[in-house]
Amino acid sequence: MKEATARDLFPGALEMMILESLRRQPAHGYALVQHIQQRSNNLLQVEEGSLYPALQRLLKAKLVTAEWGISSTNRRVRTYQITASGLRHLEKQISSFERMFEGISLVLNPGKATAS
Amino acid sequence: MNWITDLFRRRKLYNGLSEEIRLHIEERTEQLINEGMSKMEAEQQARRAFGNRALLEERSREVWLWPTLESILADVRFSLRQMRRSPGFTIAAVLTLALAIGANAVVFAVLNALILRPLNVPHAESLYTVEHGAYKDWGFFVSRLSRSARSQPQLRWADSVHP
Numbered sequence: 001m002k003e004a005t006a007r008d009l010f011p012g013a014l015e016m017m018i019l020e021s022l023r024r025q026p027a028h029g030y031a032l033v034q035h036i037q038q039r040s041n042n043l044l045q046v047e048e049g050s051l052y053p054a055l056q057r058l059l060k061a062k063l064v065t066a067e068w069g070i071s072s073t074n075r076r077v078r079t080y081q082i083t084a085s086g087l088r089h090l091e092k093q094i095s096s097f098e099r100m101f102e103g104i105s106l107v108l109n110p111g112k113a114t115a116s
Numbered sequence: 117m118n119w120i121t122d123l124f125r126r127r128k129l130y131n132g133l134s135e136e137i138r139l140h141i142e143e144r145t146e147q148l149i150n151e152g153m154s155k156m157e158a159e160q161q162a163r164r165a166f167g168n169r170a171l172l173e174e175r176s177r178e179v180w181l182w183p184t185l186e187s188i189l190a191d192v193r194f195s196l197r198q199m200r201r202s203p204g205f206t207i208a209a210v211l212t213l214a215l216a217i218g219a220n221a222v223v224f225a226v227l228n229a230l231i232l233r234p235l236n237v238p239h240a241e242s243l244y245t246v247e248h249g250a251y252k253d254w255g256f257f258v259s260r261l262s263r264s265a266r267s268q269p270q271l272r273w274a275d276s277v278h279p
Binding site for chain 1: 132133136137139140143144165166167168169172173175176177178179180
């Protein structure tokens with residue numbers, strides 16, 4: 001069995017985290033990476049570039065919108081903003097993720113349900 | 117039919133992507149320099165942290181490109197599968213279309229040769245037809261001029277054949 005030093009996030013995990021970050025505040029790609037890494041206490045090491053295909057997928061699905069502008073540090077940035085349908089999608093994803101997490105926890109610790 | 121609008125949106129989004137990635141790597145580089153790295157080290161580290169830039173750019177573009185092509189191909193494959201599964205229906209549909217198209221083609225060819233093409237004489241536009249008033253609507257089929265006191269011959273331009 002291959003030694004997995006870094007575990008891959010399940011499909012949709014990155015999009016979910018991006019949407020949650022954008023729900024708190026619109027941001028550009030670099031700020032998103034910073035935000036995700038900091039909030040996860042550096043437990044999640046996201047390859048910075050992998051954000052961009054995810055952002056394009058979100059753009060295509062109209063879950064976010066993007067606009068060029070100037071950041072607070074006077075740089076040219078493309079800021080992403082979550083849309084109403086993005087918020088709805090995020091709610092659904094979070095609840096299905098929590099159900100999945102609960103299921104796995106129950107299998108790993110039988111008889112012990114996690115309170116969320 | 118969303119793929120049509122996607123095509124136009126896509127070009128706008130593509131153009132920004134390379135620049136966006138470049139700015140990202142620059143911002144990371146600056147951050148590392150502020151943390152005390154040398155410029156060259158910072159650039160290398162920033163690029164490494166970003167990942168395979170060309171590959172990621174390509175994958176970002178594919179988000180727009182492939183699904184439209186794939187969905188069209190999937191539609192074609194699906195319809196071919198359905199056609200193979202009900203051969204009776206396929207034959208009926210194909211025959212109907214063939215008959216309809218063939219009939220239309222024949223009628224148009226005849227009309228084209230007889231009506232729509234100019235006469236094969238010099239100065240065809242200066243030809244006249246003379247039509248008897250009473251037989252005005254039959255002029256196409258009847259080539260007879262009758263002289264009658266009540267007849268009102270009508271002159272018309274002839275630039276095509278009227279038998």
